[in-house]
Amino acid sequence: MSAAAERPSPALRTEAMEALLVERGLVDPAVMDRFITTYERDVGPLNGAKVVARAWTDPEYRERLLADGTPAIAELGFGGPQGEHIVVLEQTDDVHHVVVCTLCSCYPWPVLGLPPSWYKDPAYRARVVREPRTVLYEMGLDLPAGKRIEVWDSSAEVRYLVLPQRPAGTDGWDADALAGLVTRDAMVGVATVAAP
Amino acid sequence: MSAPPGQARLDVAGPAAPPRSNGELVFAEPWESRAFGMAVALADAGLFGWDDFRDRLIGRIGAWEAEHGVDAPDFRYYACWLDALEDVLVDGAALTAGDVAARSAAFAERPAGHDHDHADHAH
Numbered sequence: 369m370s371a372a373a374e375r376p377s378p379a380l381r382t383e384a385m386e387a388l389l390v391e392r393g394l395v396d397p398a399v400m401d402r403f404i405t406t407y408e409r410d411v412g413p414l415n416g417a418k419v420v421a422r423a424w425t426d427p428e429y430r431e432r433l434l435a436d437g438t439p440a441i442a443e444l445g446f447g448g449p450q451g452e453h454i455v456v457l458e459q460t461d462d463v464h465h466v467v468v469c470t471l472c473s474c475y476p477w478p479v480l481g482l483p484p485s486w487y488k489d490p491a492y493r494a495r496v497v498r499e500p501r502t503v504l505y506e507m508g509l510d511l512p513a514g515k516r517i518e519v520w521d522s523s524a525e526v527r528y529l530v531l532p533q534r535p536a537g538t539d540g541w542d543a544d545a546l547a548g549l550v551t552r553d554a555m556v557g558v559a560t561v562a563a564p
Numbered sequence: 565m566s567a568p569p570g571q572a573r574l575d576v577a578g579p580a581a582p583p584r585s586n587g588e589l590v591f592a593e594p595w596e597s598r599a600f601g602m603a604v605a606l607a608d609a610g611l612f613g614w615d616d617f618r619d620r621l622i623g624r625i626g627a628w629e630a631e632h633g634v635d636a637p638d639f640r641y642y643a644c645w646l647d648a649l650e651d652v653l654v655d656g657a658a659l660t661a662g663d664v665a666a667r668s669a670a671f672a673e674r675p676a677g678h679d680h681d682h683a684d685h686a687h
Contacts, residue, residue: 376668378643379595384667385650385659386598394611394658400601403608408590408597449604449614471622473641482590482600488641490625490634524615 412481413552415446416529419479420555421547424534434458437529441479450527451478457520457557458531464511466504466557467520467528468496474522476529480552487556497521507558530555535563596642603649612652620648620655 376384389395419441423430433440437454441447454476457465469475470493475483486492486507496503500517504510511517520528532554538546553559591597607614624644632639653659 376665376672378599378640378646379593380668380671381650381664382595382599382602382646384671385646385653385664386602387671388659388663388667389602389606389653392658395602395605395609399605399608400598403604404591404597404601407600449608472618472625473621474618485641488639490629490636490639494629494634524618 407477407482411448411477413479413550413555414547415444415481416476416479416552416555417547417550418444418543419446419529420531420550421543423531424546425543430531433531441529446478448478450474451476453525454479454527454529456529456531457518459533459557459560461515461533463516463518464504464557465518465520465528465530466496466500467522467530468493469522470494470497474524474527476527479529480555484552504558507553509559530557532561535561537563591642593642596645599642599646599649603645606649606653611658612656616655617648617652620651621645624648624651 386395386397386400390397419433422444423433429440429443432443433456437456438447438451440456441451441454457467459465469487473483473488475487492503497519500519501511504517522528532550534546535549538549549561549564551559551561554561591600603617606612607617621644624647625641628639628644650659650664654661
């Protein structure tokens with residue numbers, strides 16, 4: 369087969385699309401650079417970790433966060449695209465929440481950054497709904513048989529942030545120290561926060 | 565033995581902070597970051613609504629899964645993203661259906677090293 373019969377590579381098509389849009393005055397490469405840099409360097413799970421740590425150390429903040437996530441998250445300075453309506457799900461002794469976007473990749477960018485590969489993977493998106501306990505086990509989370517699992521499917525309107533349980537052995541820790549324990553996976557619900 | 569709170573304090577603001585260390589590269593290849601930045605910048609400028617892009621992305625991902633199955637190992641998320649971006653731009657008449665293919669073909673004809681041919685670039 370000749371190479372000419374193949375579809376151009378996505379890299380070439382991306383370059384072509386950008387060139388066309390720049391020529392037509394529809395996109396500014398500097399604006400693109402700003403968004404790319406923001407999500408490569410500035411916006412990531414550390415934001416969510418700060419929200420979680422604040423909720424662990426400030427009961428009134430936790431109440432506000434659970435009642436209405438978006439404004440409580442904005443109190444810490446986090447907001448923007450894909451964060452317009454964030455619902456916070458609190459892990460308890462009885463219920464374990466796990467988040468998916470079955471149709472594509474909806475994810476709360478302002479608090480977690482862009483989603484990891486496994487979150488976008490067709491197998492995770494299909495299987496976590498059908499067999500959440502097995503999928504979580506395969507990802508390293510072995511939940512007690514009696515614990516109920518609730519799977520939350522992100523929609524066009526709602527993004528979810530999981531509030532993990534605070535681990536034992538952290539009495540007296542301040543929010544900065546606690547934030548260092550909180551992982552992205554725990555805030556999606558595929559892990560718990562390990563004791564230090 | 566656990567450290568006292570003062571010593572357990574981590575550099576949570578630095579690039580190696582723990583919540584990032586269980587992460588991964590945000591973009592596997594440079595073109596993925598351009599495709600991402602283009603979609604976000606265009607939506608931010610109001611060229612299309614994010615939900616319209618999302619609908620096209622759902623369509624492209626669904627079509628890929630229908631063809632390959634959900635267990636196929638070679639799913640390329642940003643290839644779907646790029647196709648969806650072209651779809652929504654064609655919908656809105658910012659591009660016509662053949663524009664990207666034609667320009668890609670033209671770019672493919674460039675000689676090797678095309679991006680190093682500045683006149684003042686001495687070798």
